[in-house]
Amino acid sequence: MNLTLKVWRQKNGETKGKFEEYPLSDVSEDSSFLEMLDILNEQLVEQGQEPVAFDHDCREGICGMCSMTINGIPHGPQRATTACQLHMRHFRDGQTITIEPWRAKPFPVMKDLVVDRSPFDRIIQSGGFITGRTGSAVDANDMPIPKSTADYAMDAAACIGCGACVAACPNASAMLFTAAKASHMNSLPQGKAEKDRRTLAMVSTMDDEGFGGCTNIGECEAVCPKQISLDMIAHLNRDYAQAQVKNFFQTVS
Amino acid sequence: MNLDAKIPEGPIAEKWSSHKFKMKLVNPANRRKYHVIVVGSGLAGGAAAASLAEQGYNVSCFCYQDSPRRAHSIAAQGGINAAKNYQNDGDSVYRLFYDTVKGGDYRAREANVYRLAEVSADIIDQCVASGVPFAREYGGQLANRSFGGAQVSRTFYARGQTGQQLLLGAYASLSRQIGLGKVKMYNRHEMLDVVKVDGHAKGIIVRNMVTGEISRHAGDCVVLATGGYGNVFFLSTNAQGCNVTAAYRAHKRGAGFANPCYTQIHPTCIPVHGDQQSKLTLMSESLRNDGRVWAPKSPETAKKIRAGELAANDVPEDERDYYLERKYPSFGNLAPRDISSRAAKEACDEGRGIASTGLGVYLDFRDAIKRDGQKAIEERYGNLFEMYQCITGDNPYEVPMMIFPAVHYTMGGLWVDYNLQSTIPGMFVGGEANFSDHGANRLGASALMQGLADGYFVLPYTVGNYLGEQGVAAAGQVSTDHPAFAEVEADVKARIDKLMSINGNESPRSFHKRLGHIIWEKCGMARSKEGLEEAIREIQALRKEFWENVRVVGDADGINPELEKAGRVADFMEFGELLCRDALMREESCGGHFRVEHQTDDGEAMRNDEDFAFVGVWEYLGDDQEPKLHREPLIYENVKLATRSYK
Ligand SMILES: Cc1cc2nc3c(=O)[nH]c(=O)nc-3n(C[C@H](O)[C@H](O)[C@H](O)COP(=O)(O)OP(=O)(O)OC[C@H]3O[C@@H](n4cnc5c(N)ncnc54)[C@H](O)[C@@H]3O)c2cc1C
Ligand code: SF4
Ligand code: FES
Numbered sequence: 001m002n003l004t005l006k007v008w009r010q011k012n013g014e015t016k017g018k019f020e021e022y023p024l025s026d027v028s029e030d031s032s033f034l035e036m037l038d039i040l041n042e043q044l045v046e047q048g049q050e051p052v053a054f055d056h057d058c059r060e061g062i063c064g065m066c067s068m069t070i071n072g073i074p075h076g077p078q079r080a081t082t083a084c085q086l087h088m089r090h091f092r093d094g095q096t097i098t099i100e101p102w103r104a105k106p107f108p109v110m111k112d113l114v115v116d117r118s119p120f121d122r123i124i125q126s127g128g129f130i131t132g133r134t135g136s137a138v139d140a141n142d143m144p145i146p147k148s149t150a151d152y153a154m155d156a157a158a159c160i161g162c163g164a165c166v167a168a169c170p171n172a173s174a175m176l177f178t179a180a181k182a183s184h185m186n187s188l189p190q191g192k193a194e195k196d197r198r199t200l201a202m203v204s205t206m207d208d209e210g211f212g213g214c215t216n217i218g219e220c221e222a223v224c225p226k227q228i229s230l231d232m233i234a235h236l237n238r239d240y241a242q243a244q245v246k247n248f249f250q251t252v253s
Numbered sequence: 254m255n256l257d258a259k260i261p262e263g264p265i266a267e268k269w270s271s272h273k274f275k276m277k278l279v280n281p282a283n284r285r286k287y288h289v290i291v292v293g294s295g296l297a298g299g300a301a302a303a304s305l306a307e308q309g310y311n312v313s314c315f316c317y318q319d320s321p322r323r324a325h326s327i328a329a330q331g332g333i334n335a336a337k338n339y340q341n342d343g344d345s346v347y348r349l350f351y352d353t354v355k356g357g358d359y360r361a362r363e364a365n366v367y368r369l370a371e372v373s374a375d376i377i378d379q380c381v382a383s384g385v386p387f388a389r390e391y392g393g394q395l396a397n398r399s400f401g402g403a404q405v406s407r408t409f410y411a412r413g414q415t416g417q418q419l420l421l422g423a424y425a426s427l428s429r430q431i432g433l434g435k436v437k438m439y440n441r442h443e444m445l446d447v448v449k450v451d452g453h454a455k456g457i458i459v460r461n462m463v464t465g466e467i468s469r470h471a472g473d474c475v476v477l478a479t480g481g482y483g484n485v486f487f488l489s490t491n492a493q494g495c496n497v498t499a500a501y502r503a504h505k506r507g508a509g510f511a512n513p514c515y516t517q518i519h520p521t522c523i524p525v526h527g528d529q530q531s532k533l534t535l536m537s538e539s540l541r542n543d544g545r546v547w548a549p550k551s552p553e554t555a556k557k558i559r560a561g562e563l564a565a566n567d568v569p570e571d572e573r574d575y576y577l578e579r580k581y582p583s584f585g586n587l588a589p590r591d592i593s594s595r596a597a598k599e600a601c602d603e604g605r606g607i608a609s610t611g612l613g614v615y616l617d618f619r620d621a622i623k624r625d626g627q628k629a630i631e632e633r634y635g636n637l638f639e640m641y642q643c644i645t646g647d648n649p650y651e652v653p654m655m656i657f658p659a660v661h662y663t664m665g666g667l668w669v670d671y672n673l674q675s676t677i678p679g680m681f682v683g684g685e686a687n688f689s690d691h692g693a694n695r696l697g698a699s700a701l702m703q704g705l706a707d708g709y710f711v712l713p714y715t716v717g718n719y720l721g722e723q724g725v726a727a728a729g730q731v732s733t734d735h736p737a738f739a740e741v742e743a744d745v746k747a748r749i750d751k752l753m754s755i756n757g758n759e760s761p762r763s764f765h766k767r768l769g770h771i772i773w774e775k776c777g778m779a780r781s782k783e784g785l786e787e788a789i790r791e792i793q794a795l796r797k798e799f800w801e802n803v804r805v806v807g808d809a810d811g812i813n814p815e816l817e818k819a820g821r822v823a824d825f826m827e828f829g830e831l832l833c834r835d836a837l838m839r840e841e842s843c844g845g846h847f848r849v850e851h852q853t854d855d856g857e858a859m860r861n862d863e864d865f866a867f868v869g870v871w872e873y874l875g876d877d878q879e880p881k882l883h884r885e886p887l888i889y890e891n892v893k894l895a896t897r898s899y900k
Contacts (some may be wrong), residue, residue, distance in 0.1 A: 012811055030526040032644075038531055045760045045815065050807045053814055055319060059532045061640070062417055063323040093599070118440065121320050123433035129425035134304040134709050135375065137382035141339060144393025153386035154411060157418055160780040161322055178718050185384050206677040218814045224850060 001027045001093040005040060007052055008100040011108050017109065019098070020121035033076065034059060034066060036088055037099075051090040052099075054113040061085040061225060064160030067167075068113045069100045074164035074223045082225040102167035105209040106174070117163050119209035120177060127201030128181045130191050144191055150186065158226045165220035165228075171212030176220040178206050179236035180228045186239050196243035198253040203240055254509055254872045256885040260364040264344075265891050269368045272671070273714055277721025284309030286728040287720050290457055290472035292444045292499055294321030296416075296423055296701060297684025298478030300708025301716075303426035306435035308713060310720075311468060314427070315439045315459060317494055317817075322424040325480050325492040326704060329416025329638065331400060331537035332408035333701040335373040340397050344405040353699060354892045355693020356402045356589055357664070358831035358844040358860060360512070362868070362893055365689045366673055372710040373702050377409055379709055383422040395423050400697035401520075401538050402589035402899075408698045409503055413537055413636045419701055423708065443817065446502045447475065447680065454680035455501075455731040456738060462817065465810035467746055469733035471677040473720055474679040476712060477503060478704075481663035481685035485515065485825045485832065486704075486777070487769020489660035490522060490535040496821040497828045500667050500686050509870040510884065511688035512669035513828070514836035517695050517845045518778050519661035520593035522547075522580045523654075524613040533659040534644055536616070537637055538697045539585040543621035543630065544654070546593070546615045546790065550574045560608060565615055565653050576600060585898040591694045591845050594658035594741040594882045594900060598778050599856065601657075610653050617653035658778060663702060664691040664845065665835070666872045669887070672715035673707060676870075679723075681716055683707035688868065693844025725791050746841045752819045753809050757802030761818040764799050766831055768822070776833050781849045785837040789830055796826040831871055831880060838882060841865045862894050 002025045010017025024043070027036050034056050041051030057065040061082040068083050070076035076086045092095065099113065107115040159180035166174050182202050185191035191198070214233060221230050246252055261272040279287070287310050291302040294316040302314040302609040316324060335347040347372040354361055381387065387409050388396040397406040409798070413417040430436040441462040448456040448469070456471040482497035483489040486866035504510045521536045549555040550572050557563040581588045588596070597614050600606060607613045621657055622630055627650055631638070637647050645655070666688040667675050673689070675682050684704040691699065720728070799822070807813040842858035843865070844852040851859045874881055 028527050028529050031529045032531075035531050036528050039529060040728065042760055044288060045804060045806055047719075048804075048806060051815060053812050054373050057318055057323055057494050058325065058328045059493060060328050060534055062414065063318070063325075063492065065318060081643060085640070087646075089646060114812060116366045117319060121322075121428065121431075121438075121440075122323075124425065124428040127432075129429045130382070130431065132382050132426075134300070134307055134379060134426060135713070137375070137378035140337075140378045140381040140387075141394050143381075145389055145391045146393050147391050150386050153384075154388075154414075154418075157386050157411075157421065158414065160417075161320065184386070188384055188386065190382055190384055201394040 001088060003027060003089065004096040006096060006098045009052070009112055012111055013108055018217055019239060027088055031088045032059065033070065033086040033088065034084045035046040047089060047203060048106065052113065053111045056084055057083040057143070062160060064162040067102050067115060067162055067164070069102065071098050074167040075225055080225055080227050102163055104166045104172035106172060107166060117202060119211070120161050120163065122209060123174065123178055123202050123205045124181065126205040127198040128184060128185065145189060149187060151183050153187050154230070156180045156187065156232055159228050160226055162225060164223045164225065166211065168219040168223040169212070170217060170219065171215060173214040174206050174211040175214035175233050175236070176224060176228055178202050182239065183191045183235045186235070195239060196246055199236065199239045199243045200247060200252060254676055254868065254883045256509070256668065256870060256883055257670065258362060258885060259672060261671065265363065265367045268364050269371055276714060276718040279717050279721045281309050283725045283728070284528070285311060286725060287311065288313070288472040288474065288729060289474055289716060290470055291315070291476045292457065293478035293480065293587060293684070293686070294427065295324035295326035295478060295480055295684060296420055297708040297819050298476065298706030299324065299420065299423035301476055301478060301683055301706055303423060303430050304709055304713040305716060306430035308717070312430070312436045313439065313472065314436050315442045315444055317441065317443045317462060320439050321427055321440065322421060323437060324420060325495055326420045327417045328492060328786065329701055330413045330535065331539040331699040332398065332410035332415045333376070333419060334400070334407050334698040335377045335409060335702065336370055336407060337374050337377060338481065339395060339522045342405045345408050348405065349373060349407065351892055352403055354692070355694060355897055357602050357694055359692065359862065359866065359889065359894050360843055360887065361690055361692030364885060366371040369690050369703055369706050372706045375710060376702060376705045380419060380422050383426060385411060385418045385422045398539055398542055399587060401541060401587050401593065402598040403587070404584070404662050404697040407836055410539065413634065416701060419705065424716065428493065435848070444499050445820070446741050447506045447677070448741045449506060449677060450731050450735055450737050453678045458742050463812055465808070465813070467742060469738045469742055471733045471738070473723065473728055474681065474716060476683060476716065477667065477686050478683040479686045480707065481666070483486070483660045483663050485769070485829050486660040486773050487766050488525065488530065488533050488773070490519060490533050494678050496824065498821050498824045501824045501828050503667060503675065503677065503680060508678065508680060509668035509872055510831060510871045511664070511868050512665035512835065513832040513871070514658060514776065514839060515664035515693050515844060517590060517662040517664060518594040518658040520590055520597055520658050521616060521656045522659035523641065524608045524610065524657040534640070534662065535659070536641060536654060536656060538590070540616060540634060540637060542737065543633065544586065544618050545575055545620060546577050546586055546614060546616055547573045547575045548600040548605045548607070551739060554604045555607055559609060559611060565607070574600070574605070581899040586879070588899050589696060594778060595847060597658055608657070613655040613657045615653040616656045618649065619653065622650065633812045644677045646858050662695055664688065664693060664695055664824040666706050667809055668868065672718065673711055674715065674719065679719060681712055683712055693846055706723070749809055749816070750761065752803065752805050755800065755805070757804045759802050759804060761803055761805065761815060761822045764795065764803060765818070765822045767795060767824065768826060770797070772829050772832065776836050779847050780836050782837065788833045792826065792830045792833065799823065799826055834880065835869055835871065838869060839865060866894070872878050
C-alpha cells in the first residue's frame with residue numbers, strides 16, 4: 001500500500017513541535033503499525049534525517065509502552081488494540097494517516113511521539129500495593145478465593161498502564177487507570193486490610209500529579225486496549241467514599 | 254578463571270538449608286550502610302531489588318524502559334511451575350527437579366536445579382500474598398494446567414497473562430520500596446559498562462537515555478538481571494529492547510560466559526510473513542493441552558494447500574499426520590520444546606509444510622471444540638485466540654492455527670556459582686541473564702519460576718552473605734572518585750563518539766538484520782561444522798563493515814534510538830561470534846543445540862556424555878584473540894544420566 005503520513009515532530013520538551021508530511025510506499029498489509037513506522041524510519045535514516053522517536057518494546061500488546069494517537073484516536077481506530085497490534089490491513093491504500101503523541105498536561109512530550117508517563121508510577125508508589133514481607137507467606141490455598149472474585153481482580157489487573165485513557169479524556173483524567181489498579185487490590189481478600197489507606201493515597205496522588213477530574217465522559221473506556229470497564233471507576237468511587245467517611249471519624253493510616 | 258561452583262556438601266535435599274544456615278548474616282542496623290546496584294527490573298531484578306530493600310539495604314535499580322513495569326517478563330503468557338502437588342497427581346519437589354534435569358538434557362547443575370524446585374512452592378505463596386490473581390477453581394482453590402515436557406499439572410497461570418501479573422506483583426513490591434525511599438529507581442537509563450576495583454565489581458557506567466548524560470554509580474556489589482540475548486537472531490519472540498550489552502560488557506571485564514549456544518526455539522509461534530517483520534509472536538505452549546499438531550501426510554497435499562487449492566479443514570483424516578502423537582505417544586502434543594520444534598522442521602524439510610512460505614504446521618482445535626464446546630475453549634485461551642486473529646486475520650475457532658518454531662529463550666548466560674555470583678567477585682547474575690538452571694533446553698513455565706526464585710529467594714541471601722564476608726568496615730568505601738570509574742567512563746564515551754563519527758551508509762537495524770540472518774541460517778535449529786565456520790567468518794567480515802559503514806543519525810545528547818540500537822548491535826556482533834564458536838566446540842547434540850553430525854538413525858539428538866558433560870565457559874582475552882574455553886564438569890549424583898526419551 002501507499003500512504004501519506006503526517007507525523008508530529010518535536011525535538012525535545014523545550015522546543016515547539018509541528019507536523020511533517022512523509023510519503024511512504026510498498027507497505028505490506030500484514031505489517032503492524034509499528035513495522036510501518038520502522039520502514040519510514042529506515043527511509044529517513046537513508047536520507048540522513050532523524051527517525052521518528054516513539055516508545056515501544058514488547059510489540060505484543062502487553063507492556064504498555066507503545067503510545068501514539070492515530071487519526072485522532074489513542075492507539076488508533078481498532079477497538080481493544082494497542083498501536084503495536086494494529087495491522088495495516090485496517091487502513092486503505094492511498095490513505096493519509098495522522099500520528100501524534102498522547103496529549104495531556106501530566107504527560108509532557110519528551111521527543112516526537114515519546115511522552116513522560118512517570119506520574120503513573122508515582123500513583124502506584126503511593127499505595128498501589130499490598131504491604132507484605134517477601135519470603136514469608138502462608139500456603140496459597142489457605143485462603144480460598146472465589147473464582148468470580150479472582151476473575152474480577154484479573155479483569156482489573158489486565159490494565160497495561162499505557163495511558164491511552166488519559167490521552168483520550170478531555171479532562172486528562174487518570175481515573176480509569178487508577179480505578180483499575182485500586183480495584184484489583186481492593187477486591188482481593190489479601191488487599192482488604194489496607195483498602196482505605198490505599199484508595200485515599202492513590203486518589204490524592206492522582207490529583208497532585210495534575211490529572212483532571214472524571215466527569216463520566218467514557219472516552220477512556222472506548223480507547224482502552226484492555227477493555228477496562230467504567231465499572232472499575234464506580235468501584236473506586238465507592239471505595240473512596242467509604243474511606244473518606246471512615247477518615248472523617250477516625251484517621252485512616 | 255576459577256570455576257568453583259561452591260556446591261554445598263551433603264544430601265541434595267539439605268544443601269540449600271544447610272548453606273543458608275552457614276551464611277554470614279548482616280545485622281539489620283548495618284544493612285543500611287550498604288548500597289546494592291541492581292540492573293534490570295524484570296522478575297529477577299525487580300524481585301531482588303524489592304527484597305533487598307525490604308531487608309534494609311539501599312538499592313539503586315536501573316532499567317531502559319520508561320517504567321520498571323514494562324520489563325520483558327511482562328510478555329510471558331503461559332504460566333509458572335511449582336511443585337505444590339495441589340492436583341494430587343504425583344508431583345513433588347523431586348519430580349520437578351528430575352523433570353528439569355532431564356528436560357535440560359543433563360546439562361544443568363543438579364544442586365541449583367534442586368534448589369529451584371525446592372523454593373518453587375514458596376514463590377506461589379509469595380505471589381498470592383502480594384495479590385497476583387491466579388486462575389481459581391469454583392471452590393476457590395488455585396487452578397493448574399500442564400505444559401510441555403511434564404506429565405503432571407503443576408503450572409499456575411493468570412489467563413494468558415501470567416508474566417504480566419507476576420511482574421506487576423514484583424513491581425508493586427518494588428514500588429512500595431521506591432515510595433519509602435529505599436530503592437532509587439532509574440528509568441530510561443542504560444548500563445553500558447561495569448567498574449571493578451581490586452577485582453571486585455563496585456559500580457557501573459550508565460547513559461541517561463533522555464539527556465544522553467553518562468554517569469557513574471558506585472555500590473558495594475552489583476546484581477545483573479538484564480534478561481536474555483535472543484535478539485541476536487534479529488527475529489525472535491523477545492521484546493525489541495532485549496539485548497546482550499550488560500552481560501557482554503561484564504564478560505569483557507572478566508565474567509565467564511557459559512553455554513552461549515544454548516538457545517531455545519519455541520515450537521508454537523506465528524510463522525514469518527514477509528521481510529518487513531520486526532518480531533515473531535509466540536502462541537503459548539499451553540495451547541498444546543488441547544490443540545493437536547499436524548502436517549499433511551504427503552508433500553502433494555501440502556502443495557495444494559500452499560497454492561490455496563485446498564483448505565486445511567478439507568484435508569481428510571487419513572491425509573493428516575499428527576506427528577507428535579505418532580512419534581512420542583506418551584507425551585504427544587506436550588512433548589518438550591526442542592523435540593517439538595525439530596519435528597516441525599523435519600515435516601517442513603520433507604516438503605510437508607504449509608503457509609505461503611512452506612514454513613508452518615497446524616495447531617488444530619477442531620477436536621477440542623467438538624469435545625468441550627467453543628465456550629470452554631474460549632474460557633481457557635480466549636485472549637490468545639484473539640491475539641492470533643489480530644495478527645493473522647484468521648479465526649482459529651474456525652480454521653486451524655498455523656505455527657512454526659522461533660527463537661524464544663536463551664539458556665546460556667553469564668556463568669555463576671551456587672550463590673549466583675559470576676567469576677567477577679561482587680557481581681551477581683539472576684534470571685535469564687545467568688546460565689544456571691535449564692541446561693540445554695528449558696521446559697515451559699520454568700523461566701518465570703527461575704526469575705522469581707533468584708530474585709525473591711536466592712539473591713537476598715547470597716548477596717547478604719557476600720556483603721557480610723566483606724565486613725561492615727568495607728561498606729560504602731568505594732566512591733565514584735576512584736580512578737577506575739574515570740577509566741571505564743572514558744572507554745564508554747570513546748565508544749559512543751566512535752559510533753557517532755563513522756557516518757557511513759547503513760543503518761544499525763540493517764546490520765542487525767544481516768547478522769540475525771547469518772546466525773539463524775547457520776546456528777539455528779540445526780548446526781554443522783561447515784556452517785558454523787562459515788558463520789564465524791561472515792560475522793567477522795560483517796563486524797568490520799559495521800565499524801566502517803554504520804550510520805547513526807541524530808545527536809548523542811538526547812533521546813536517540815539509533816544510537817541505542819547501534820551500541821546493542823555492536824555487542825551482538827561480537828557475541829554472535831562467541832555463540833557460533835560455542836556451537837562449533839560442542840561436538841554433540843543436546844537440547845536446543847542440534848549438530849547434524851550427531852544424530853541417531855531416526856534423527857533424534859545424540860548426546861555425548863563421555864566428552865561433553867560439562868558447562869562450556871568462555872573467557873575473553875582481547876578483541877583480536879580467540880576466547881579461551883574452560884570447563885565446569887557436571888556431576889550427576891542424583892539423576893542417572895540416561896538417554897532422553899519421550900516415546
Ligand atoms: C513471548 C514470551 C513468552 C514467555 N512465556 C513464558 C511463560 O509462559 N513461562 C515462563 O516461565 N517463561 C516465559 N517466557 C520467558 C520469560 O518471560 C523470561 O525468561 C523471563 O521473564 C526473564 O526475566 P528476567 O527478569 O531475567 O529478565 P527481563 O524481564 O527481560 O528483564 C530485563 C531487565 O533488564 C533491563 N535491562 C536490560 N539491559 C539493560 C541495560 N543494559 N541497562 C539497564 N537495564 C537493562 C530491562 O530494562 C529489564 O528491566 C516467555 C518469554 C517470551 C519472550
Ligand atoms: S485503563 Fe486501559 S487505557 Fe488506561 S492505562 Fe490501563 S490499559 Fe491503558
Ligand atoms: S509495544 Fe508493548 S504494548 Fe505495544
